[in-house]
Amino acid sequence: MTPEARIAAAIPILDAVLGGQAAEQALTRWARGSRFAGSRDRAAVRDHVYDALRCRRSFAALGGAETGRGLMIGLLRAGGVAPESLFTGAGYGPEPLTAEEGALPPDLTTLPRGVRLDCPDWLLPDFDAALGDSADEVLARMRQRAPVCLRANARQGREAAARALAAEGIETILADGASFALEVVANAQKIKTSTAYSEGLVELQDLSPQCAVEALPLQDGMRVLDYCAGGGGKTLAMAARADLALTAHDAIPARMKDLPTRAARAGIAVTQADTGALAKMAPFDLVLTDVPCSGTGTWRRGPEAKWTLTPDRLADLLTLQADILDRAAAHVAPGGWLIYMTCSLLSPENRGQIDRFLARNHGFALRHERLFTPLEGGDGFYAAHLSRV
Ligand SMILES: C[S@@+](CC[C@H](N)C(=O)[O-])C[C@H]1O[C@@H](n2cnc3c(N)ncnc32)[C@H](O)[C@@H]1O
Structure with missing residues (x-):
């Protein structure tokens, strides 16, 4: 497909x-x-679609309409x-710009903060409360693509995993902050079909959760429940x-359907338990x-979550989180x-939930x-450790 045709497809x-x-459904169709x-x-x-969704407000302002075009x-x-160079109607490309579309776009720096930063206005005060002076920088970073991060299997180590990936054309660098993190810098699309992945040398996992799990007070022999x-x-x-005795639980057990395969690939044992069984297995x-x-x-x-979250949905999540805790x-x-x-940056879901x-x-x-x-490289993520006294 020509570059024009790819734009026309998006x-x-x-x-x-x-x-x-x-988005996934529309792309598959x-x-x-x-x-x-x-x-x-x-x-x-796919990149066009996701780039546009990340920057939906600012791109709509620059393009003159909140439509695909x-x-x-x-x-x-x-x-x-210059959009005129691709919106030519030739090479399966989109139709030429209308006079309205061709008009001079606004200067992005003069647009309201929520448009410039591609954030719903109602969430800006929450980001300010949680992040203070770094709120704008964090929101600006959220307009960009996320790096692809892997967690190397601790048994083989990440240098061995990096070499195995390189042999299959997947280039990585050691990521700072977590002992087994590798950032993929080339050919990320090959990961899931690679031997290194199918043989359990690496798992896909963002840097922040890797750091958060590394900080957990885990010791050999502990009975651990992933609720x-x-x-x-x-x-x-x-x-x-x-070396843990691990139990996995989820309110929707079907969500754990891939866990046995993933555990086998990593060479670990995990017991799955339904809600009714937990009381008999406790304490952990x-x-x-x-x-x-x-x-x-x-x-x-x-x-998409940027634009589908509503105050009501957030309120429901706060209730569910409290109930789970x-x-x-x-x-x-x-x-x-x-x-x-x-994986939230909002205080009511994080420290606010813990205080309550x-x-x-x-x-x-x-x-x-x-x-x-x-700004630390991975996703926004929060972890709190509470001890039972
Ligand atoms: C953020 S996801 C978990 C992701 C997972 N820990 C991982 O690392 O891949 C939250 C999970 O909580 C589950 N969940 C929702 N309500 C729950 C409840 N009341 N009790 C237990 N799990 C619940 C959902 O089904 C969902 O799988």
């Missing part, structure tokens, strides 16, 4: 997303109906490319830290709650640990907390 996909369809598109074309169209015109202008295990990202990372030395959250820390990877706390052994994690939990539960004390921001 336009109706974006229109479908603006109309309420999930397009790919099914476009057998002529090779893997590079699909990756390029407007976003693509805005994307080109933001990148210093919101989902696909098992934290379960596997904890297993790599120490450490209970991890990696709770559902707004995902405001992962906007670079999931930019209370239920999980009941399974912590005396002297044990209750760990709370989110401590006000309800006098038997716990906050021992450690850390807020990671994208």
Whole structure:
């Protein structure tokens, strides 16, 4: 496909997303109906769509409309490319610009802060409260693509993993902050089909959760419950830290369906338990709650969440998080640990949630907390360690 054709392909996909369809679904539908598109074309169209969703407000302002066409015109202008050069109608490209679309775009620096930073206005005060002077820098970073990060299997070590990946054409560098983190700098699209991945030398995991798991007070022999295990990202990372008796639980057990395969690939044993079984298995030395959250820390990877989060949805999440904390706390052994994690940057989901939990539960004390921001390289992420006193 020509560059023009890739732009033209992204336009109706974006229109479908603006109309309420999930981006992945719209991309899959397009790919099914476009057998002529090779893997590079699909990756390029996908990048256009996700770049536009990350910068939806500013690109719409630069392109003159919040439509697929407007976003693509805005994307080109933001990148210093004259849209007239690709909107020619030739080479399967989009139709030439109308007089209105060709008018001089506004100077981005003069636009309101929420437009410049591609953030919903109602969330700006929350970002300011959580991040203070660095709020604008963090939001600006969220307009960019996220790095691809891997966690090397601790048994082989990350240098061995990096060599195995390099042999398959996947280039990595050692990422600062976590002992087994590798940042992929070339050919990230090959990871899931690589032997290094299928043989368990690496797992896909962002840098911030890797750092957060590395800071957990884990020791050999501990009984550990991953209360919101989902696909098992934290379960596997904890297993790599120490020789643990690990139990994975999720309110929706189907979310853990890939865990046995991933655990086998990593060479670890995990017991899965349903909610009813937990009381009999308790107490645990450490209970991890990696709770559902707004995902405001992962906007670079999931930019649709920027525009679909509402105050009501956030309020529902706060209620769910509090409920999970209370239920999980009941399974912590005396002297044990209750760990709370989110991929949110918003204080009400983070320290606010912990303060409210401590006000309800006098038997716990906050021992450690850390807020990671994208300025440190990984996703926005929060972790709090509470001990049962
Ligand atoms: C952020 S995701 C977990 C991601 C996972 N820990 C990982 O690293 O791959 C949150 C998970 O919490 C689960 N969940 C939602 N409500 C829950 C509840 N009341 N109790 C336990 N888990 C719940 C969801 O099904 C979801 O899988």
